Amino acid sequence: MKLTILGSGTSHGVPVVGCGCPVCQSENSKDKRMRASLFIEGNRGERTIIDTGPEFRLQAIRAGIKKLDGIFLTHAHADHVHGLDDVRPLSRETPLPVYGNSETINEMKERFSYIFRETQHGGGKPRIIPIAVSEPVVLGGLTFTPIPVKHGILDILGWKIEEDAADGVVYLTDTSEIPAASRKIIGKLAVLIIGALRIRPHETHFSFEQALNAALEIGAKQVYLTHICHDYLHGEIVEYCRNFMKEQGLRGIPAEPSYDGLEINL
Numbered sequence: 548m549k550l551t552i553l554g555s556g557t558s559h560g561v562p563v564v565g566c567g568c569p570v571c572q573s574e575n576s577k578d579k580r581m582r583a584s585l586f587i588e589g590n591r592g593e594r595t596i597i598d599t600g601p602e603f604r605l606q607a608i609r610a611g612i613k614k615l616d617g618i619f620l621t622h623a624h625a626d627h628v629h630g631l632d633d634v635r636p637l638s639r640e641t642p643l644p645v646y647g648n649s650e651t652i653n654e655m656k657e658r659f660s661y662i663f664r665e666t667q668h669g670g671g672k673p674r675i676i677p678i679a680v681s682e683p684v685v686l687g688g689l690t691f692t693p694i695p696v697k698h699g700i701l702d703i704l705g706w707k708i709e710e711d712a713a714d715g716v717v718y719l720t721d722t723s724e725i726p727a728a729s730r731k732i733i734g735k736l737a738v739l740i741i742g743a744l745r746i747r748p749h750e751t752h753f754s755f756e757q758a759l760n761a762a763l764e765i766g767a768k769q770v771y772l773t774h775i776c777h778d779y780l781h782g783e784i785v786e787y788c789r790n791f792m793k794e795q796g797l798r799g800i801p802a803e804p805s806y807d808g809l810e811i812n813l
């Protein structure tokens with residue numbers, strides 16, 4: 548399995564429109580954070596994506612995405628779904644299943660009502676099959692297990708991705724709490740990709756410290772942070788993670804911020 552971080556930024560993206568801060572002005576490509584999304588390529592040619600944010604088109608071109616077998620949504624906030632219309636060229640041959648929890652799927656049917664409405668023929672619309680799930684979804688050799696988490700008061704999903712007998716990958720963005728029952732579903736992991744907004748606390752997102760503590764509790768061979776805002780440069784967050792884990796002594800696990808274009812081969 549190969550993972551590509553298509554976007555590692557928070558809802559406004561980095562640089563933020565109109566912002567003159569050092570992070571938004573940085574010329575380091577690792578400080579340019581598009582809206583959060585993950586591309587997953589299975590060993591048998593399966594191609595799937597988690598979330599279709601406003602930059603989906605640019606991200607898909609950059610990553611060379613030529614087909615998709617399914618779209619998995621975490622929740623229906625604008626920064627996670629507003630690029631959905633741009634899957635149109637990839638849904639021409641076969642309609643694309645879009646999986647999410649029932650709240651997200653209902654919201655998508657309202658938000659993108661034109662897709663599901665009978666309109667004139669010849670107009671371009673993506674061909675989408677919305678599917679509300681609470682059980683694992685199997686696509687080829689990949690299994691996607693929904694992981695219910697809290698995003699403030701919202702119930703959203705993280706996703707666990709497993710291939711054959713290998714340890715899984717978990718993608719948890721926009722999380723402020725992982726319920727005990729969900730910790731059990733997570734199990735043994737090779738890679739954890741977890742949302743971590745900034746150092747200061749936030750009502751609906753883990754801070755760096757909360758995300759890294761959650762990662763320690765969950766346990767993974769490698770941890771990557773995502774959904775990062777413009778408070779810190781990539782290099783500063785690398786340093787933060789290193790110091791945090793050093794303080795844990797033997798409990799520490801490798802952790803670093805992800806960045807747009809990062810490829811993880813498992």
Ligand SMILES: [Zn+2]
Nearest residue numbers: 558624626721
């Ligand atoms: Zn978000």
Ligand SMILES: [Zn+2]
Nearest residue numbers: 566568571777
């Ligand atoms: Zn800024």
Ligand SMILES: [Zn+2]
Nearest residue numbers: 622624698721
């Ligand atoms: Zn959100």
